[in-house]
Amino acid sequence: MTHVLEHAKRLAKTFELSDEDVQQCSNAFVGELRLGLKQKTPSMCQIPTFVTQIAGGHEKGISLDVDLGGTNLRVCSVELHGDATSTVLQSQLPVPPSIMACDQAAGLFSFIANRIRDFLKIYHQSWLDAAANDHKAPFLSLGFTFSFPAYQTALDSGILLHWTKGFDILDAVNQDVCKLLQTEIDILKLPVKVAALVNDAVGTVMSRAYSLPPSHVRPTVDAIFGTGTNGVYLQALSEVTKPIEGLSGSPSRSMFMSTEWGVNPGNQMFEKRVSGMFLGEILRLAVLGLCDDGQAQLFRGFATHNSSLPKRWSVDSSIVSVAEADNSKGLPVLSQKISDTFGIPEDFVTTEDAHAVKLIAHGMGTRAARLAGMAVGSVIIQGRLLDTQGATTDTGPGKGGCKVDVAVDGSVVEHYPGFEVHMTKAPKVLDGIGDAGESNIIIGHTKDGSSVGAAIIALLASRDI
Ligand code: ADP
Numbered sequence: 001m002t003h004v005l006e007h008a009k010r011l012a013k014t015f016e017l018s019d020e021d022v023q024q025c026s027n028a029f030v031g032e033l034r035l036g037l038k039q040k041t042p043s044m045c046q047i048p049t050f051v052t053q054i055a056g057g058h059e060k061g062i063s064l065d066v067d068l069g070g071t072n073l074r075v076c077s078v079e080l081h082g083d084a085t086s087t088v089l090q091s092q093l094p095v096p097p098s099i100m101a102c103d104q105a106a107g108l109f110s111f112i113a114n115r116i117r118d119f120l121k122i123y124h125q126s127w128l129d130a131a132a133n134d135h136k137a138p139f140l141s142l143g144f145t146f147s148f149p150a151y152q153t154a155l156d157s158g159i160l161l162h163w164t165k166g167f168d169i170l171d172a173v174n175q176d177v178c179k180l181l182q183t184e185i186d187i188l189k190l191p192v193k194v195a196a197l198v199n200d201a202v203g204t205v206m207s208r209a210y211s212l213p214p215s216h217v218r219p220t221v222d223a224i225f226g227t228g229t230n231g232v233y234l235q236a237l238s239e240v241t242k243p244i245e246g247l248s249g250s251p252s253r254s255m256f257m258s259t260e261w262g263v264n265p266g267n268q269m270f271e272k273r274v275s276g277m278f279l280g281e282i283l284r285l286a287v288l289g290l291c292d293d294g295q296a297q298l299f300r301g302f303a304t305h306n307s308s309l310p311k312r313w314s315v316d317s318s319i320v321s322v323a324e325a326d327n328s329k330g331l332p333v334l335s336q337k338i339s340d341t342f343g344i345p346e347d348f349v350t351t352e353d354a355h356a357v358k359l360i361a362h363g364m365g366t367r368a369a370r371l372a373g374m375a376v377g378s379v380i381i382q383g384r385l386l387d388t389q390g391a392t393t394d395t396g397p398g399k400g401g402c403k404v405d406v407a408v409d410g411s412v413v414e415h416y417p418g419f420e421v422h423m424t425k426a427p428k429v430l431d432g433i434g435d436a437g438e439s440n441i442i443i444g445h446t447k448d449g450s451s452v453g454a455a456i457i458a459l460l461a462s463r464d465i
């Protein structure tokens with residue numbers, strides 16, 4: 001083996017996680033999950049979602065979703081046909097900067113209410129007509145997919161803790177975002193009731209639940225591996241000893257908890273190693289380290305200060321996927337991507353260099369996928385989802401021969417070749433799972449399900465009343 005590859009191989013080895021390492025991580029992870037059920041301010045927050053039932057696929061009806069993400073506002077209607085199929089109509093538009101940062105909460109929420117009215121005018125005029133003619137006409141339930149930190153005290157109520165992603169409307173902080181939206185909807189006299197505040201992970205699990213045939217076990221875990229990472233799982237409430245406002249007197253036995261496993265201050269190593277936001281940056285640092293090692297002679301010693309390698313955050317995670325996917329002789333696709341991504345002239349990128357980058361990317365990518373599987377396995381263990389005695393939903397049947405169905409979504413799991421395979425294999429090394437348990441875990445990719453799932457959650461909630 002030539003020099004540069006030896007160096008790369010040594011570096012890649014530092015990313016390896018043995019089975020014992022995975023077990024140890026899981027022990028710590030399950031410990032954090034348990035603390036999150038007891039303490040008020042733990043490092044893994046374990047936020048109650050107030051979702052206690054799961055769709056069976058036979059539901060019928062129509063409901064709405066509004067999804068306020070980082071840049072776009074999406075409004076959609078979801079009609080469930082009762083046979084695991086649905087019709088989704090949707091509109092999307094960017095949120096103008098003047099609305100993202102304004103003085104009054106009403107500025108943003110009246111903008112959203114007006115977009116709901118526009119949407120209904122185009123696709124569901126009959127609901128507007130019915131409401132205009134009869135003030136007792138039925139209303140449409142709306143799920144609000146809100147990707148900002150909010151403290152939920154009921155399914156249809158959440159206090160905004162602070163804004164992120166460039167939004168800045170001080171007036172809305174510490175207010176109930178569902179109420180703010182409902183007020184503006186009522187001003188426009190729309191036949192719409194905000195019935196649920198939903199995070200994208202719990203929306204995704206509900207969307208998968210509806211789309212599966214009735215004979216299939218209901219999903220009880222969802223894991224998102226995108227810009228960030230989060231997981232939700234079904235947890236027996238008897239083990240939740242921290243006070244949950246709004247829960248007293250609830251007859252439910254279990255609830256989906258949002259672990260917030262990516263965001264645990266002081267201990268964010270998991271998110272750094274797994275999520276899309278960081279994979280490119282880790283690769284950049286590793287490659288830069290190899291360049292700076294004069295002996296390795298990566299890129300024929302091309303001066304790194306003439307490339308974009310020293311620039312922080314300059315590398316998108318997609319290069320990790322390209323490195324894994326290019327298996328052709330000479331690695332032409334990866335070589336081109338290296339040249340473009342790192343700003344290194346093509347002549348300086350040899351096939352060996354590309355192989356070196358591939359080795360490093362493979363090491364990092366495999367580590368990320370194994371850690372992802374460790375996290376999925378850990379929530380399965382904590383929720384005792386493989387046991388007959390584990391958590392069940394209000395609508396059951398949560399169990400089906402103790403199989404566990406896991407919905408997953410996000411660009412990293414979607415695009416990184418082999419991520420899903422490594423993620424699926426990792427849980428079997430855990431004591432609480434083993435070979436038998438692993439064969440009972442079903443992983444299902446559920447693309448962009450959160451809006452549909454939020455609309456379903458809103459529909460089910462309105463039937464509870
Ligand atoms: P969001 O997190 O906003 O829901 P995504 O699930 O699409 O969006 O995740 C976006 C993240 O995935 C970004 O951090 C991006 O760098 C990363 N990403 C995009 N494409 C790929 C790819 N081909 N391989 C690995 N990571 C990717």
Ligand code: MG
Nearest residue numbers: 200224226410
């Ligand atoms: Mg997403």
